[in-house]
Amino acid sequence: MTTAGTGGPDEQETVRRTGVPGGYRVWDNKARRWWGDLYDLCPDDLLAELNGGADPARITALMKRYRALKR
Structure with a gap:
């Protein structure tokens, strides 16, 4: 699982989360x-x-594109 950092200037605004039932979510x-x-x-x-x-x-x-892949 990828988690948020310490809030420093290099912290990414969005990260991927794994371990979510059914796939991936964007935090x-x-x-x-x-x-x-x-x-x-x-x-x-x-x-x-x-x-x-x-x-x-x-x-x-x-x-x-990703929504089309779900169909």
Whole structure:
């Protein structure tokens, strides 16, 4: 399980959580709540975008892609 850090400047805003029944969830350290959907596969590229550039158009496209995989 990946957990939040000490609140330092290098702490990532979002991290992946494993061990959630049914797959993966994204935890938002800033808002201190779960964000998005429950994912069967680890959404590595979505996490990289959330923790990196955070381009809204790319995040939307990645979320649509992962939702389509669930069907």
